[in-house]
Amino acid sequence: GAVVSQHPSRVICKSGTSVKIECRSLDFQATTMFWYRQFPKQSLMLMATSNEGSKATYEQGVEKDKFLINHASLTLSTLTVTSAHPEDSSFYICSARPSDRGREKLFFGSGTQLSVL
């Protein structure tokens, strides 16, 4: 099966610092990746759609300058939380859509728990 690797799995940082989260598709190419945010015991909220070689498409209410997304290759997308604050603490999950197989099904990373002190 397709594997998506997400790192780090957990990060604790001071307020004001920036944090980068990586999402890699290990055995397939992914033209499109998605970034979600999840609060405890709640659903996943789509933040943005990341397209290889082009700008990300952000959902309404998501700050582009706060959550920088880069999809520089067909196997890697990164989410950078800039100048993180305690309210940015959350569980962030990426997913990837394979370019060359059944396209509706997504494969998810294992998530990153961000805690901003």
Place this chain on the structure above:
Amino acid sequence: SQQGEEDPQALSIQEGENATMNCSYKTSINNLQWYRQNSGRGLVHLILIRSNEREKHSGRLRVTLDTSKKSSSLLITASRAADTASYFCATGPDSSYKLIFGSGTRLLVRP
């Protein structure tokens, strides 16, 4: 924006019993998918049902879709303690392949 609502929000059953979860959505869809999430982990795809399908089976899973009512149900038969997890429905509203997730059902299967 969140597309679907699921009920119940939480479900506790005994091992061996069946578990039924329901999902409602708001707009037209191309397909509806069910995912499972163990606590603090990523999601695992369970099953996909297309808008022109009414029922689908996969092992102990049975999914139904009623597009006239904009609803779907997931049935897990002969539940096991290992089925304990959160279950989410997700809809693909258009050709962009993005998924909008429902509110989820937390299932606890007691041994």
